[in-house]
Amino acid sequence: MIEQLLRTPLTELTGVRHPVVQTGMGWVAGPRLVSGTANAGGLGILASATMTYDELDHAIREVKGRTAEPFGVNLRADAADAPRRVDLLIEHGVKVASFALAPKPELIGKLKDHGIVVMPSVGAARHAEKVAGWGADLVMIQGGEGGGHTGSVPTTLLLPSVLDAVDIPVVAAGGFFDGRGLAAALAYGAAGVGMGTRFLLTQDSSVPEAVKRLYLSYGLDGTVVTSKVDGMPHRMLRTDLVEEVESGGRLRRLAPTARRTMEFKKASGMSWRQVAVDGRAMKKAGERSWGQMVLAANTPTMLKSGLVDGDTDAGVLAAGQVVGLLDDLPTCEELVDRVVTEAAERVGALARLQA
Incomplete structure (x- = not known):
């Protein structure tokens, strides 16, 4: 475990040693991975979107039992019980609250009143300006290279556009995996980097070993962005299933989608009323059609099948x-140590270029 080599607004705000964030990946960012990241000096983010309230409570307690270091929790700002989950973070003294969508100003204010750092994820400069105006402490951007739900603008263009738009610190995600990337992000003016796939492929990740090995077998052309899984652009591996979904029509996907909706309802413990309330909120926030909202039921159970069940x-x-x-x-620990060490060396080499 290395000492602090790089001090940035991210490390100052959150109290972590290194400007490296493990992003809140559903079904992946559980207590083991989050505490492993925290103990290594990075900022681990617990993914709560796939958890019930009670599961989140248990997961936070488990992380606290595994580490005394700061960590964060990712929340769905559009979830019906978002205010209750915010209260849970306050109760447990969680250091960082991250959001996949813009949280309401009153949620930001409540978190900040209790000393919790607020970090929404944004996909455009205008979104960053909005949450900055509402009091967010920093923002995370994800360029189109990133996995999961993603946009079309690459990190090299999205990052400077957001840096130019806001005065709060910006964490860059999408395409980062080593110290060269961290050094490049810092050179742009970012406060640190977020990494998802790189942390998924660690020994501390709970993803089944066979699935990890499958990931490692793919090349640079091994991913595809598709909207046919849940109605939103989603970057994933080019598996046989994804190729089949890509080539199938809407009617062909209807029966599996309905089945997975019922599976997710049962697994989440939600009532049909809660499913409907969340669906309306997601539709309003993302301006999705009802057809896309039905397709969105694919995501939780299909991701769980691969990332948890190993199927x-x-x-x-x-x-x-x-x-x-x-x-x-x-x-x-090995990952964070080598990323930060290499980044510090690169930053030093850049400084020596000055005449």
């Missing part, structure tokens, strides 16, 4: 393009 034939495997450059499964 690569039945599941969807979200992945960033960096998967094609990865060939090992380090521990979180």
Whole structure:
């Protein structure tokens, strides 16, 4: 475990040693991975969108039992019980609250009143300006190279556009996996980097070993962005299932979609009324059609099939393009140490270029 080599607004705000964030990946970012990242000096983010309230409570307690270091929790701002989950973070003294969608100003204010750092994820400069105006402490951007739900603008263009638009710190995600990337992000003016696929492929990740090995077998052309799984652009591995979904029509997908809606309802413990309330909120926030909202039921159970159950034939495997450059499964400590060490060396080499 290395000492602090790089001090940025991210490390100052959150109290972590290194400007490296493990993103809140559903079904992947559980207590083991989050605590492994935290103990390595990075900022681990617990993914709560796939958890019930009670499961989140248990997961936070487990992380606290595994580490005394700061960590965060990712929340769905459009969830019907978002205010209750915010209260849970306050109760447990969680250091960072991250959001996949813009949280309401009153939620931001409540979190900040209790000393919790607020970090929404944004996909455009205008979104960053909005949440900055509402009091967010920093924002995370994800370029199109990133896995899971993603946009079309690459990190190299999205990052400077957001940096120019806001005065709060910006964390860059999408395409990062080593110290060169961290050094480049810092050179742009970012406060640190977020990595998802790179942390998924660590020994501390709970993803089944066979699935990890499958990820490592893919090249740079091994991912595809499709909207046919849940109605939103989603970057994932080119598995046989994804190819089949890509080539299938809407009617062909209707029966599996309905089945997975029922499976997710049962697994989440939600009532049909809660499903409907969340669906309306997601539709309003993302301006999705009702057809897309039905398709969105695919995502939780299909991801779980692959990332938890290890069924690569039945599941969807979200992945960033960096998967094609990865060939090992380090521990979180080994990963963070080498990323930060290499970044510090690169930053030093850049400084020596000055006349």
